[in-house]
Amino acid sequence: MTLRQAQDIASPILEMRGITKEFPGVKALADVNLVVNRGDIHAICGENGAGKSTLMKVLSGVYPHGTYSGDIVFEGETAKFGNIRQSESAGIVIIHQELALIPELSIAENIFLGNETAKRGVIDWGRANREAIDLLARVGLRENPLTPVKNLGIGKQQLVEIAKALSKEVKLLILDEPTAALNDDDSQHLLALLKGLKEKGITSIMISHKLNEIEQIADEITIIRDGQSIETLSVANGGVDEDRIIRGMVGRDLENRFPDHTPSIGDILFQVRDWTVMHPQDSHREVIRQANLSVRAGEIVGVAGMMGAGRTELARSIFGRSYGSRTSGTLVLDGEELHLSTVTQAIDAGIAYVSEDRKGLGLNLIDDIKTSVTAAALKKLRSGLVVDEHKEVVVAEGYRKNLNIKAPSITAGVGKLSGGNQQKVVLSKWMYTDPKLLILDEPTRGIDVGAKYEIYGIIQELARSGRGVLVISSELPELLGLCDRIYTLAEGVITHEFDRSEATQESLMRYMTADARK
């Protein structure tokens, strides 16, 4: 080892010192310090709203030099990035949670977008595609670079993003919730890839809520709470486990990640029989085949399945056929057979569906809290021609208080709330429709630990009041902690039914990955 290399290893690649960032009226970051060692995978943990994303935006120049105080030292030099381009040319590339790929363009076009291999403005596609193949090989993706990105699954799209970062000669790769939308297989692949990149000398910063992944992959973990850097844990020194990280994030011991709950389960409330759903565009492709399931009053029933198994499709097809074509089968709620063809009918029948896509399907982000809370049950507020705005305020205040929605007032815009509070608004909206059955699709996605606990409590109370709850989740510990019964779904087929007592992560996984269609 040369002296130079030894120095490199000893010196950190990045130091952020005393970073303070203020928005009007809010101190988002207060004196944050972050030291990232060369060649490490450095995880940043914190509840939503703790300031992780803001910190990364400071680092990558989204908030330009001068709008924050403190120093960034990158590769031994004080960095003063005025925009993302400057931080990229220095070798810092950020991959956001929402992927920034253009669906209609090919893999190669996306990789070189903004960075085209051009001669006098004319793109050399031969070279671009050749280089794209090399880059794809480095991320372990065997795809034709001419394939449009929209034809790739979300996991592969993530890999294209990383290939794009590699094309920019990245030294420091920042990943914001890289596995949030991935299934376990794709997540494992991605994590392995990050380890591979680490061996090739690329430093990574990873923001994630998935603590088991962090534990598995990170060398160091910096914890941010309320805009302050709390501590940096070194995994190599041992003693770092999920509970230890959670303790740092929430600033308290979180003995139980689920509130105490004694289920009181009644009669069968809801049944799905022989439910078959075809793909909306391709009416010969079965998305759900002959599904049978039931939910009892007061029962929380889970649906476990890999991404693409048809979980959301199952839920939405039940919810007024808002997905699919040529849907056949029977729905029975409260002893009555339902014939639903629209969402309105489903709501009237007493079904509520909380979507996994909170911003796309759950909320109108330019609305305020009170209009959002009442959006699905406006007819309950109608008196004569008009909406009873007094009652609306009463209802919205009631939910804000009951569900502990943190906002200055119910006239606050939902677009500015954190994920947890947005989810509480969505839950309020559906609770106000007074449903008999609630279908919750990824109810805690992108929500921090503290708010998750509260949402679990809400779900349990809904069940306690005699409603039936169907929970879809990618997080198996969540299903195991919350549900009384769990169905596994694979390739659109319900493969098994577990009682709470007999289910484990391993047994669920076995039936989730079963070859269901043989």
Add this chain to the structure above:
Amino acid sequence: MNALLNTLRGNVRQYGMIIALAAIVILFQITTDGVLLKPLNVSNLVVQNAQILILAIGMVIVIVARHIDLSVGSVAAFVGAASAIMMTQYDFPWWLAVFLGLLIGAAIGAWHGFWVAYVGIPAFIVTLASMLLFRGLTLVVLKGATVGGLPEEFKAIGNGFLPEIGPDTGFHNLTLLIAVAAVGVLIFLEVRRRNAQTAYNFEVLSFPLFVVKLALLSIVIMYFAYLLADARGLPIVGLILAGLIVIYTFIMNKTVFGRHVYAIGGNVDAATMSGVNTKRVDFLVMTNMGLLAGLAGLVTTARLTAANPKAGVNFELDAIAAAFIGGAAVTGGVGTVIGAIIGGLVMGILNNGMSLLGVSIDWQQAIKGLVLLLAVAFDVWNKRRTAGSGGAGAEAAEPSAPPPDKLAEEIEAMEAELSVDSDDPPKT
């Protein structure tokens, strides 16, 4: 003073256009040596711009619902032509021709609504087609000629004024009475709204500012009425317009339908998943636009005292510009009827003022174009400025005001009703 600045800062979007309108009025009042606000000119302003303002009301609703309607000028011309033919060649009574004209307008709107809502063709395309279609049909109906000789009652819709009542005061009494009544209703409604908001602990204007605001509004209304009363009184079309503003503001702000329009404009998928019948809303919004285009056509024909194949050219662009100047968002979900009216007035006063100054039509077009661009640029800049104050965790910084005492009981009653804690299982 600080409170005033804060209030203004928080509501630039609402007040910005009003301030701009006032500035334009003052500017032209000075440069035209006071001609702009001469009674007769104000009266003309109302009569000449009524059709654009009527269209702007429908257009802002269409834009809030994330659509557009390019056909309104042609539809207006067609309805005007059809009603003129009915009255002159078929001797229909004027009221029947008006009724059928509105019906034709609504039917054309329903035709658009069918294609937009149920077939799923973008409104831009559907109404572009209609823009050509009905311009052509207008020529067909009129055989390329101007059709005049309309009944007096019909012409009064565009040119008439309210009848006079009471003693001769030198002013138009009925106009003044209507204005006094309007001010009374306005004050009543504003006070009621303020009381309600105070009861909910919502942020309200401080009391002195509230009084100033009401006083200013009342003075503007009374002064406007005084000017009209000094001329020929309130034009009939002005009364129609005032009625439409009240009705559509009510619909958009207070009714379930209005809520649904804003909901589908803000996020159509979320609205669908909340049980909003988005197709029906789209259909009704387009149908309503057709109805108002028909009305605008009748008003225009009546004012010009003849149906003209070239009537209504560029009306759609003026109406769209009015909506955008008035703060509507291209992406949908944002916009108000009052905003569109203010936007329409900005355009109308620019036209009028520049004409008084002797600015040629060509330059008027160019200047109006720039005003549109600047107005929207201001809006975009303003939005970006206010967006910066958020960010993750912003809500944690602000204290959460507790519900006021008066409400607490009601909320508890509601909670008991809604409670998720309740032990009774759902009715089986």
